Amino acid sequence: MTDPLDLLDVAFLLGQDERDIQRSVRDLLADRARPHIGRWFEQGHFPRDLVPELGALGLLGMHLEGYGCAGTSATAYGLACLELEAVDSGLRSFVSVQGSLSMYSIHRYGSEEQKQQWLPRLAAGEAIGCFGLTEPDFGSDPANMRTRAVREGDGQGDWILDGAKMWITNGGVADVATVWAQTQDGIRGFLVPRGTPGFTTRDIENKQSLRASVTSELAFDGVRLPDRARLPHARGLGAPLSCLNEARFGILFGAVGAARDCLQSALGYADQRVQFGRPISAFQLTQRKLAGMALSLNTAMLLALHLGRLKDAGRIRPEQISAGKLNNVRAAIEIARECRTILGANGVSLEYPPIRHANNLESVLTYEGTEEIHTLVVGQALTGRAAYR
Structure with missing residues (x-):
C-alpha cells in the first residue's frame, strides 16, 4: 500500500540529513517499541529502559546546542517527534518534556553551573526531567498559580517553596523538576532535585489516555532551596x-x-x-x-x-x-x-x-x-x- 504521506511526495521537500534522522528514529522504534506498545498502553507501563537508547540516538534535547546535545535543526526535531508519536503519544510526550521543557528551560534560563550539572546527563538519558507549571486549579490561567517561593533572611537566605503542580508528565520518574512559582518579584523558576526534603510526587492512576507515560502530581511542603537552585535568567510568565x-x-x-x-x-x-x-x-x-x-x-x-x-x-x-x-x-x-x-x-x-x-x-x-x-x-x-x- 502507498505510504499516506507519499500522496504529495512530501519526502521530496526534505534534505538527506532530515530523511536519515527520521529513518533512524523509525528503525529504533520498530525494533524496541512498536512490538510492545499495545501491551505497555494496556498495562499503564512507561518503558524507562528505553530512555538511554533515546539518548544514545541523540533525541533528547536534540535541537539544543552544546552540553552533549545534538544541535539539529528544528525541522529534524519535528520529524523525530513525528516518528515517536507514530508509535505512541506517550513516547513523544516524554521526549518533548525532557528536551523542550526541562532541558530547554535550563539551557535558556539556567546558570552555567546548572547547565553543566544537568544538561549532559539529561541529554544522555542518564537523568529524567519534568516541568511543573500546571496546578490543580490553574491550567489555562498560570498567571494566577498558587505555588509560592519566599526568600528568607531579608532577601539573602534560602527560598521556601510551597504548593502543588498537577498533570506533570515524567513527574514520578524525574530526577529534577523545573518548578514555576510566584515570588515577591513575579514568577520565577527553580530546579528541585528528587529527594529534596518536602518534595513528593504521586502518580495519577486510572488514566484512559497516555497510559504508556508517567503523569504525576508534585507537592512542595516547606521545600528549602538555595538561591543557586533559581533559574537566574527567568523572570515573569513569559x-x-x-x-x-x-x-x-x-x-x-x-x-x-x-x-x-x-x-x-x-x-x-x-x-x-x-x-x-x-x-x-x-x-x-x-x-x-x-x-x-x-x-x-x-x-x-x-x-x-x-x-x-x-x-x-x-x-x-x-x-x-x-x-x-x-x-x-x-x-x-x-x-x-x-x-x-x-x-x-x-x-x-x-x-x-x-x-x-x-x-x-x-x-x-x-x-x-x-x-x-x-x-x-x-x-x-x-x-x-x-x-x-
Missing part, C-alpha cells in the same frame, strides 16, 4: 510560556505521526477485510473516507514542514505555532476516529492502533494549551484584542 512554545512545536509534527499510523493501519485492514465478496477498500464509501483522510494528513504535514522552515529561519511567531497545533491535532483526532470506523468492531481492540491513538490525542488536544486557548491566540493575532477573560 519564561515558562516560551518553553511551552518549544513543546507545542513538537506536538504539531507529532500529531501527524499519530494520524499517519492510523491511516496506514486502516489502509492495510481495508485491503484485507472482505465483505460482499470483495475487499472493503474497493467500495466507494471506504475510498471516500481514505481519500479525505489522506488529503487532511498531507495538508497537516505540509503545514508542519512550513512552520519548521520558519522556525529554522528564526521567523516563527507564537500564533503560528498555535495555528499549527490547533489544526494538526484537530486533523489527527478526526483521522483516528474515522479510521476506527473502517476497522469496525476490530477498531476498539488494542490489536490495532486507531483507538489507542484516539485516546492519546484527547490528551494532546488538551495539554500545552487547550483547543480553546489556541483559538483565542489566533483570534488575538487577527483582531489585536485579547478575549481570554
